[in-house]
Amino acid sequence: MEGKKFYYYRIYDDKEKFDFIKSSLPYSEIEKLLKCYEETHQKFFNIELVDYLRKEDPEAEIIEVSEMSY
Numbered sequence: 094m095e096g097k098k099f100y101y102y103r104i105y106d107d108k109e110k111f112d113f114i115k116s117s118l119p120y121s122e123i124e125k126l127l128k129c130y131e132e133t134h135q136k137f138f139n140i141e142l143v144d145y146l147r148k149e150d151p152e153a154e155i156i157e158v159s160e161m162s163y
Contacts, residue, residue, distance in 0.1 A: 101156065106139045113156040114143060122149070 102114045102123065116123060123146070130145050131137075139155060146153040 107136045112139045116153045118150045
């Protein structure tokens with residue numbers, strides 16, 4: 094049985110906050126949703142964007158990334 098495919102995207106919001114988002118939606122679908130999101134929002138914040146994406150992809154989430162050295 095194959096596992097579900099996930100995509101990872103880098104995003105910056107209006108506060109210049111950098112995050113990664115995990116989604117099961119391919120870029121073409123994310124792009125369509127972003128256009129709709131931009132029509133209804135004046136400012137863009139990563140948390141709000143993920144909440145918006147969850148309407149189409151309940152598994153969408155922000156990924157916390159930490160530096161690691163070894």
